[in-house]
Amino acid sequence: MSLVLRAAALALLAAIPATAVAQSAASIEARLRRAEDELAIQRIIVDYAARLDARDYKGYVALFTPDGEWSNRIGSHKGPEAIRKMLTTLGPEGATNTSNYHLVSNPRVEVNGDRATATSRYLFVMRGKDGSPRPALAGLYADELVRQSDGGWKIQRRVANDVMPTREEWAKIIAAERAGQ
Amino acid sequence: MMARRLLLVALLAAAPAQAQTGLTIEQRLQRVEDELAIKRILIDYSATQDARDYAGYANLFAKEGEWVNGKQVHKGRDAIHKMLVALYGAPPPGYVNVESYHISSNPRIELHGDRATAKSRHLLVWRGPDGAPLPALAGRYEDELIREDGHWKILRRVDYPVMPTPEEWGKVIQARRAAQQQEKK
Known part of the structure; x- marks a missing residue:
């Protein structure tokens, strides 16, 4: 065997484990990223409720992409201005809110490269007549998310599907409450 | 010598x-x-249960998986599937559940290689008399899990109701079914 061949064989032998190590490192990196993505998206689902309940409209809008859309069975709001306008119906920005909060649960996250989908559940709890918390509205969120250039995630589309009460029942409950006040 | 000392320090720090x-x-x-x-x-457990996706629910269990509540034991996917049909009936095509959902919370996972245990809580929320959600049943789950063919599966799930008691719950269900029958008439 010539010296050149022997050197080439040695180089090949040395190269195989190195490639394997590199591949394994790449796969570890990809798996870690997947876990991080799942945790980051779970956090967005919780941040959404925190910012909404705290009337942090700026922070809430920042969870969405510039073309982000929020919709439910009544209507749709697309883009930062429209989403912010929808929020102002809840009262002034930053107002202290001790009359309700959202309990979010059951996050299911599916990551597909730079896009993801997530479903979760919400229970809107309101101050009852005697001041104690009363579950008022229950529903499901269905989200589409996109990875941003800085590595973070934003919501491109959130659909809030109310489960109970129905729209008609909800109107009755609110009317009864206003009449009682 | 300096370089060697630095290397030693770095190694000690990394160890x-x-x-x-x-x-x-x-x-x-x-x-x-x-x-x-x-x-x-x-979470998939609640999702499949609430959507009446019996096949999806049964598939969360291991081949030898069992579901236990008090003296009730259902072992194997077929038996678990049958339990759901007996409990909820066969859902119509395109069924959407607007009557109830489960909040699954407080997970505590302990890993032991290809086995694991998990404790969690469940709260069944259903439609109240005015349509608003009403907490109906609260309990704990204690699970044993196994890695089977590379995927985690439930080997044993024990449902421990906290409130109401099984006796109270029986009465609640009877009253609810009677009220629903009344509504249909």
């Missing part, structure tokens, strides 16, 4: 990270992935 856990980076990552996968099973 504790490995020594603390005794695990490689890959093993630590696997533990994180396992915990996420098992938490997902707890």
